[in-house]
Amino acid sequence: xxxxxxxxxxxxxxxxxxxxxxxxxxxxxxxxxxxxxxxxxxxxxxxxxxxxxxxxxxxxxxxxxxxxxxxxxxxxxxxxxxxxxxxxxxxxxxxxxxxxxxxxxxxxxxxxxxxxxxxxxxxxxxxxxxxxxxxxxxxxxxxxxxxxxxxxxxxxxxxxxxxxxxxxxxxxxxxxxxxxxxxxxxxxxxxxxxxxxxxxxxxxxxxxxxxxxxxxxxxxxxxxxxxxxxxxxxxxxxxxxxxxxxxxxxxxxxxxxxxxxxxxxxxxxxxxxxxxxxxxxxxxxxxxxxxxxxxxxxxxxxxxxxxxxxxxxxxxxxxxxxxxxxxxxxxxxxxxxxxxxxxxxxxxxxxxxxxxxxxxxxxxxxxxxxxxxxxxxxxxxxxxxxxxxxxxxxxxxxxxxxxxxxxxxxxxxxxxxxxxxxxxxxxxxxxxxxxxxxxxxxxxxxxxxxxxxxxxxxxxxxxxxxxxxxxxxxxxxxxxxxxxxxxxxxxxxxxxxxxxxxxxxxxxxxxxxxxxxxxxxxxxxxxxxx
Amino acid sequence: xxxxxxxxxxxxxxxxxxxxxxxxxxxxxxxxxxxxxxxxxxxxxxxxxxxxxxxxxxxxxxxxxxxxxxxxxxxxxxxxxxxxxxxxxxxxxxxxxxxxxxxxxxxxxxxxxxxxxxxxxxxxxxxxxxxxxxxxxxxxxxxxxxxxxxxxxxxxxxxxxxxxxxxxxxxxxxxxxx
Numbered sequence: 001x002x003x004x005x006x007x008x009x010x011x012x013x014x015x016x017x018x019x020x021x022x023x024x025x026x027x028x029x030x031x032x033x034x035x036x037x038x039x040x041x042x043x044x045x046x047x048x049x050x051x052x053x054x055x056x057x058x059x060x061x062x063x064x065x066x067x068x069x070x071x072x073x074x075x076x077x078x079x080x081x082x083x084x085x086x087x088x089x090x091x092x093x094x095x096x097x098x099x100x101x102x103x104x105x106x107x108x109x110x111x112x113x114x115x116x117x118x119x120x121x122x123x124x125x126x127x128x129x130x131x132x133x134x135x136x137x138x139x140x141x142x143x144x145x146x147x148x149x150x151x152x153x154x155x156x157x158x159x160x161x162x163x164x165x166x167x168x169x170x171x172x173x174x175x176x177x178x179x180x181x182x183x184x185x186x187x188x189x190x191x192x193x194x195x196x197x198x199x200x201x202x203x204x205x206x207x208x209x210x211x212x213x214x215x216x217x218x219x220x221x222x223x224x225x226x227x228x229x230x231x232x233x234x235x236x237x238x239x240x241x242x243x244x245x246x247x248x249x250x251x252x253x254x255x256x257x258x259x260x261x262x263x264x265x266x267x268x269x270x271x272x273x274x275x276x277x278x279x280x281x282x283x284x285x286x287x288x289x290x291x292x293x294x295x296x297x298x299x300x301x302x303x304x305x306x307x308x309x310x311x312x313x314x315x316x317x318x319x320x321x322x323x324x325x326x327x328x329x330x331x332x333x334x335x336x337x338x339x340x341x342x343x344x345x346x347x348x349x350x351x352x353x354x355x356x357x358x359x360x361x362x363x364x365x366x367x368x369x370x371x372x373x374x375x376x377x378x379x380x381x382x383x384x385x386x387x388x389x390x391x392x393x394x395x396x397x398x399x400x401x402x403x404x405x406x407x408x409x410x411x412x413x414x415x416x417x418x419x420x421x422x423x424x425x426x427x428x429x430x431x432x433x434x435x436x437x438x439x440x441x442x443x444x445x446x447x448x449x450x451x452x453x454x455x456x457x458x459x460x461x462x463x464x465x466x467x468x469x470x471x472x473x474x475x476x477x478x479x480x481x482x483x484x485x486x487x488x489x490x491x492x493x494x495x496x497x498x499x500x501x502x503x504x505x506x507x508x509x510x511x512x513x514x515x516x517x518x519x520x521x522x523x524x525x526x527x528x529x530x
Numbered sequence: 531x532x533x534x535x536x537x538x539x540x541x542x543x544x545x546x547x548x549x550x551x552x553x554x555x556x557x558x559x560x561x562x563x564x565x566x567x568x569x570x571x572x573x574x575x576x577x578x579x580x581x582x583x584x585x586x587x588x589x590x591x592x593x594x595x596x597x598x599x600x601x602x603x604x605x606x607x608x609x610x611x612x613x614x615x616x617x618x619x620x621x622x623x624x625x626x627x628x629x630x631x632x633x634x635x636x637x638x639x640x641x642x643x644x645x646x647x648x649x650x651x652x653x654x655x656x657x658x659x660x661x662x663x664x665x666x667x668x669x670x671x672x673x674x675x676x677x678x679x680x681x682x683x684x685x686x687x688x689x690x691x692x693x694x695x696x697x698x699x700x701x702x703x704x705x706x707x708x
Contacts, residue, residue: 112541155606180548188541218552222559237563240646241605241703245566247576252562315575315653 030114039096046088053081058475074458075143082146104511107191112184120177127170134160150238150249179213193529205270254305268405279355280347293332326376353427357408368396389449415499419517433481440474577652584659590624591687601699609636
């Protein structure tokens with residue numbers, strides 16, 4: 001009985017069962033690792049689908065004038081690209097990481113509500129099947145931008161808007177169930193001795209994200225329900241003729257929308273804070289302040305929504321309030337960036353692929369944060385509003401921000417998931433191509449925006465041609481680089497150099513106490529933390 | 531998964547609370563509508579005027595003049611002509627102004643229209659006092675009919691001195707089918 005499995009106390013014993021065979025394993029599974037993997041694969045698929053739409057958008061914008069697509073299709077592409085990337089790629093990627101890592105990190109055998117977990121995953125393919133099917137329907141797919149402002153989505157929305165509304169409802173339910181599961185797991189399933197303040201920082205950031213999700217996803221559901229009612233039930237929530245107010249839509253939407261942007265970045269903060277100590281060989285600087293900073297960002301996210309609407313004609317006092325409240329967010333965010341810098345200070349750094357993506361995240365996310373600060377200045381925002389400067393800003397925080405953190409996480413934990421080391425050469429190639437291409441793509445957009453190029457247009461004035469061509473070239477390089485990642489992951493799943501339980505030199509956390517690949521059942525006897 | 535009954539009860543409690551919070555937030559999304567409306571009414575933020583006859587204003591502030599602008603706009607692609615009789619003029623705060631808007635139905639069908647008022651700057655809206663306004667109710671227009679729609683209003687002298695110009699804008703909607 002001297003098998004390695006019996007040496008590890010936390011691994012399952014004889015009466016544990018492995019996964020079922022065939023497709024039923026995936027359809028009926030309640031195992032957090034299976035569900036986590038499905039979320040991650042789903043998210044990557046959506047990343048490629050949304051990415052192809054981005055390629056079409058960039059190809060059209062390669063030259064001024066109409067090149068490839070009609071303006072109508074262009075509008076559908078920007079709308080679907082936004083929706084798919086936000087709700088289909090970034091959010092499910094984080095939920096997938098939460099499913100895989102939170103039970104391993106807190107010493108739990110599974111998520112607290114495993115059956116609901118299965119349901120919340122399988123709702124997603126349904127929602128996105130409905131959403132993407134609108135592209136093949138008669139008439140137009142949703143074409144009003146991912147923000148679906150009234151009256152574009154009410155009076156002027158194409159018939160497929162109703163399918164969009166149904167899809168948003170379903171993905172909202174999925175997100176809420178996922179969030180409930182995360183909170184229930186973290187609050188109830190921690191190993192004995194693991195107090196909240198001893199919990200890995202990724203779990204903390206996800207706990208806070210989950211609270212945000214429960215608070216604002218229902219508001220989004222309410223907003224789409226009101227749009228549906230305005231379209232078909234004769235109500236006038238957002239219709240001025242009936243006594244409603246289209247600006248009200250923006251208030252309701254951004255009450256959801258601003259916390260939503262933090263939903264897409266707080267887990268990234270957790271990932272980065274998790275990876276950095278491993279490759280600096282130092283503990284995370286200022287753990288407690290990280291927790292408080294994350295909570296402050298989450299709380300502040302509820303009182304800044306109107307900075308998306310500075311040009312709607314608010315009174316000066318309101319503009320000042322939202323401007324200062326927005327700038328206040330730079331304080332806790334600054335705390336985090338300085339903590340990461342302090343973690344690296346005098347550390348013994350090594351530059352494996354996850355670390356490279358993490359460093360790029362810290363630098364480029366901060367850059368995106370700075371352009372956010374510029375946008376927060378009300379008078380400046382009057383100039384920048386609805387220009388490519390905004391596009392540059394949110395792509396900087398979402399692509400080298402959220403997406404890079406997910407890629408860093410994938411490289412960091414891939415050996416734990418698959419039991420094999422990924423190819424470091426391909427990883428580095430992927431990183432360098434991505435980091436150069438992402439800047440070639442999005443940096444010129446700052447200049448385009450400052451020069452006055454509006455966003456969401458299929459054609460533009462001649463003087464914007466040069467920077468648009470540079471951006472398009474960058475975008476195609478960036479898109480292609482992600483295929484290297486796909487190849488590297490498939491290669492690692494299939495085989496490769498076996499990974500040890502610890503994988504890295506001296507990583508912190510319970511996930512490194514189980515063998516690699518992590519067995520189907522882990523932590524069946526809870527580990528003890530002192 | 532969870533070993534003891536008390537642990538399971540704790541989990542159940544947590545899930546119940548979270549489901550209730552989610553449902554409450556769904557309701558809160560709808561509650562935002564009356565909340566915003568009440569907030570805007572109290573603060574006078576969004577430039578909406580009272581949709582009823584205002585109490586008469588007696589004090590005329592002859593010490594200053596206001597620039598008054600009347601804007602007429604048409605929503606959507608409806609076949610109307612719509613314009614203000616006088617677009618730009620000056621008046622003392624508190625002085626009553628009698629003016630009108632003209633509308634012409636360019637179609638062969640009877641229509642029902644509704645004008646929606648809006649005042650800029652928003653915070654000046656509560657000082658705009660209307661006695662007669664075509665925006666108070668829907669208007670019926672016969673085929674190709676031309677109609678003069680009267681407006682009698684004043685801007686109360688309590689209007690803060692920092693405002694020199696007040697714009698009254700009316701947007702016309704076709705409400706025949708609603």
